[in-house]
Amino acid sequence: MSAFVVPGWPLRGGVAGSRRSRALYPHHGSAGLLRRRAFPRCTAGDVRGSYTVGRRLPSETPPPLPVPTDYVLISETAEWRRLVEHASEIDRLHLRELMQDVDRVRSLRAEYDGIYLDYSRQRVTKDTIELLFALARRARLVDKIRAMQSGAHINVTERRAVLHTALRAERNASLVVDGTDVVRDVWRVLDHVREFSERVRSGEHRGATGKPLRSVIAVGIGGSYLGPDFVHEAFRTDPEAFEAARGRHLHFLSNVDPVDIKRCTQDLSAEETLIVIVSKSFTTAETLLNARAMREWLWSEMGRSDEVVRLHMVACSSNVPMVEKFGIDPRNTFEFWDWVGGRYSVCSAVGALPLSIQYGFPTFLRFLEGARSVDANFYDVASPLAGNLPVIMGLLGVWNLSFLGYKSRALHPYAEALLKFPAHIQQVDMESNGKHVTLRGDDVDYAVGEIDFGEPGTNGQHSFFQLLHMGQTVPCDFIGFIESQYPLCIEGEPVSNADELMANFFAQPDALAYGKTAAECRAEGRPEWLIPHLVTTGNRPSLTLLLQRLDPYATGQLLALYEHRTAVQGFIWDINSFDQWGVELGKVLAKRVRKQLNESRYFGRPISEEFNASTRDLMERYLRGQVGCVFNEPFDYHRDTDTGRSPL
Numbered sequence: 001m002s003a004f005v006v007p008g009w010p011l012r013g014g015v016a017g018s019r020r021s022r023a024l025y026p027h028h029g030s031a032g033l034l035r036r037r038a039f040p041r042c043t044a045g046d047v048r049g050s051y052t053v054g055r056r057l058p059s060e061t062p063p064p065l066p067v068p069t070d071y072v073l074i075s076e077t078a079e080w081r082r083l084v085e086h087a088s089e090i091d092r093l094h095l096r097e098l099m100q101d102v103d104r105v106r107s108l109r110a111e112y113d114g115i116y117l118d119y120s121r122q123r124v125t126k127d128t129i130e131l132l133f134a135l136a137r138r139a140r141l142v143d144k145i146r147a148m149q150s151g152a153h154i155n156v157t158e159r160r161a162v163l164h165t166a167l168r169a170e171r172n173a174s175l176v177v178d179g180t181d182v183v184r185d186v187w188r189v190l191d192h193v194r195e196f197s198e199r200v201r202s203g204e205h206r207g208a209t210g211k212p213l214r215s216v217i218a219v220g221i222g223g224s225y226l227g228p229d230f231v232h233e234a235f236r237t238d239p240e241a242f243e244a245a246r247g248r249h250l251h252f253l254s255n256v257d258p259v260d261i262k263r264c265t266q267d268l269s270a271e272e273t274l275i276v277i278v279s280k281s282f283t284t285a286e287t288l289l290n291a292r293a294m295r296e297w298l299w300s301e302m303g304r305s306d307e308v309v310r311l312h313m314v315a316c317s318s319n320v321p322m323v324e325k326f327g328i329d330p331r332n333t334f335e336f337w338d339w340v341g342g343r344y345s346v347c348s349a350v351g352a353l354p355l356s357i358q359y360g361f362p363t364f365l366r367f368l369e370g371a372r373s374v375d376a377n378f379y380d381v382a383s384p385l386a387g388n389l390p391v392i393m394g395l396l397g398v399w400n401l402s403f404l405g406y407k408s409r410a411l412h413p414y415a416e417a418l419l420k421f422p423a424h425i426q427q428v429d430m431e432s433n434g435k436h437v438t439l440r441g442d443d444v445d446y447a448v449g450e451i452d453f454g455e456p457g458t459n460g461q462h463s464f465f466q467l468l469h470m471g472q473t474v475p476c477d478f479i480g481f482i483e484s485q486y487p488l489c490i491e492g493e494p495v496s497n498a499d500e501l502m503a504n505f506f507a508q509p510d511a512l513a514y515g516k517t518a519a520e521c522r523a524e525g526r527p528e529w530l531i532p533h534l535v536t537t538g539n540r541p542s543l544t545l546l547l548q549r550l551d552p553y554a555t556g557q558l559l560a561l562y563e564h565r566t567a568v569q570g571f572i573w574d575i576n577s578f579d580q581w582g583v584e585l586g587k588v589l590a591k592r593v594r595k596q597l598n599e600s601r602y603f604g605r606p607i608s609e610e611f612n613a614s615t616r617d618l619m620e621r622y623l624r625g626q627v628g629c630v631f632n633e634p635f636d637y638h639r640d641t642d643t644g645r646s647p648l
């Protein structure tokens, strides 16, 4: 038996421890540029025209589609070229001047359900917005949004619908995809989450030694971690959610670095801990190793038994058979579906289960309601797009990257509780739009996919804002709230603590837009030699989102707003924002290295010549130097994979 060796853990129960491919798909969205109507209006489960809506293609090999004679890359359209020309006109204008035009400023704002969006500090005029709407029409944005809503298989490479909005549909709604009402499935699982979370919270569901389960460790990575972690942080200091979570603890184990296990478990008692394994595929190597590590931890504390696993381990996954194989009770498996992308899964059981256990199901429902509200704004494509917040934000994203050439973008929530929001949006956007070909497989000859990063204000100001003011231009999003989750006034201070925060929130966008001229520096009496170092060019774009208060509802609104911004950009760029093939190569190579490390360390086999000299020397150095963790009975790839034992 292999040993589970974790220094410091008591062992009990006898356990030691430029291609232009034209392989086309008949139903996909590049048809946005076709002359025919690409996507039917919002009905699923049937076939309209030549587009399969909500149904799997019959065979693995996509039948070739004749190349439409009028297909062109979006960058080859007149609408795109007009924007390229317009960008050079905009280059002659400075935000300092643009901001003088009150009429312009007042026209560049939109409001929806308590979200106030001001984009007057973008390097745009009213003409720019009109030209962007024209581009959206040319890209058939509205048809693509409707196709997404209807459950068409717009994720063409994986032949899947993209339906995370169905996760927050109202109970009485209905959407039939692949012959199934997905909304009914969603609510079946939500009811299961409600029932199970209430049993855990009330102490009805107890651990193997009879103790209530007060702590949860959610084990997952990527989309199975970042969304729930962001929402958890946003809820933590919401007064009502805080009350609902009294006496409970929620931790996330994501990194396969064993130190993350140590950090998660060191203050916890296994007897009072529920492990939630979150993995859409239930094959992610890191998550499964951490899941097995958690199982060993539970066993090392309470003895090796199926009962311990049954009572202390549950799972959220779309791969139910693999969960069962792991030993988790199918009744404690919370399903989601292949039409929920990992990075879009926080509204599924992925977020619902850990967050409902921590904060109560009603709190999670308010979060879903907030997201649903913005979904309604996004899907309301019959109304003028000028009022569609995700569309506006998406078009501005396209403008800044593809036309003004700003390759990165920063997100600054002036709310500490949103500290994990930038990291979540980083995955949502960079994994979605980090692509190099169109839906048809043609190379894109225009910039797509920004580098997203961010930090809450004002902390970011004292870290990387120097570059934002004087270095490269990085379009910024500022998110602020009228009411603080924790209002604090200190006697004798000129402003409340939240006002101090918000003073910076209002100041930074103007500092970026206006900058500081040499004349202004001189007027301050600065010495001439210092002036070049003090001048800031300004003309640095940003947008501002102002909401009432960061509560679960607003958290859901922000999530949906940014999810849909990403989709809008992908739709305009004509790329698939819903697959992530680039991640695969690293996984395959890691598998080879894992096998090599096993063979060299335990069976003395030399490092294969298949690895290049750099990797070989690095591995050799690593193997020579490492001390500490050895197994009594190592896994033998040659023997154990033959007998069916999996190295994962």
Ligand SMILES: O=P(O)(O)OC[C@H]1O[C@H](O)[C@H](O)[C@@H](O)[C@@H]1O
Pocket (backbone or CB within 6 Å): 221, 222, 223, 224, 278, 279, 280, 281, 282, 283, 284, 287, 342, 343, 431, 580, 583
């Ligand atoms: O939820 P899982 O199947 O374990 O996947 C976890 C993560 O794995 C991969 O790295 C994907 O690129 C992510 O999109 C995904 O969220």
